Amino acid sequence: MIEAELKARVHAPESVAQQLDKLATARVEVYRDTYYDRPDGSLDKTGEELRVRTVHGTDGTRTVLTYKSAAVDEASGSKPEYETHVEDAEATHAILRGLGYVPFIAFEKHCRNYDFEAHGRKMLATLVRVPEIDGTFLEVETLVDDDDLTSALDDIRFVLTDLGISPEDLTRETYTGAVAAQRR
DSSP: OEEEEEEEEESOHHHHHHHHHHHSOOEEEEEEEEEEEOTTOHHHHHTOEEEEEEEEETTEEEEEEEEEOSOSBTTTTBEEEEEEEESOHHHHHHHHHHTTOEEEEEEEEEEEEEEEEETTEEEEEEEEEOTTSSSEEEEEEEEEOGGGHHHHHHHHHHHHHHTTOOGGGBOOOOHHHHHHHHHO
16 A cells, blocks of 8 residues: 655644544654664665654554655655554564664654544544654645555645645655754
């Protein structure tokens, strides 16, 4: 499946949160993300991602291992995504290091997640704050097959417009890139 996703900078986060609260109940969670790469940095160079995410929320803690291959849509950055829950975060980190992967960057994201349906699709909207970078972001995504990507991105644009997000607010800026730049 491809994660059809658009990300935008949000200028009025309280207003967007109020609108999203009308669509779904927010799940407030803190993500602790560690991105891995090969020692030569080849995953980052090709736009691939290998991530261990530990999510802390009111329902407890869970860990997810994710691999995203290179973007299949340059304008949005949408990527094929493969994800699975893992039982033991520390064992997962040890396995990746044992296979020769090295931690590339690690940081925390503070998220308000909203699951809802729009335009006949299951959508996930996430308001994101990363303590190390300025601003609030909104990600809206849905999982689709290759042949449905363009239509799904159009549907996401409609959702963003309904939330008061303009096309000028869209960004391809990555959290990993922004955090790395901030740490330099």
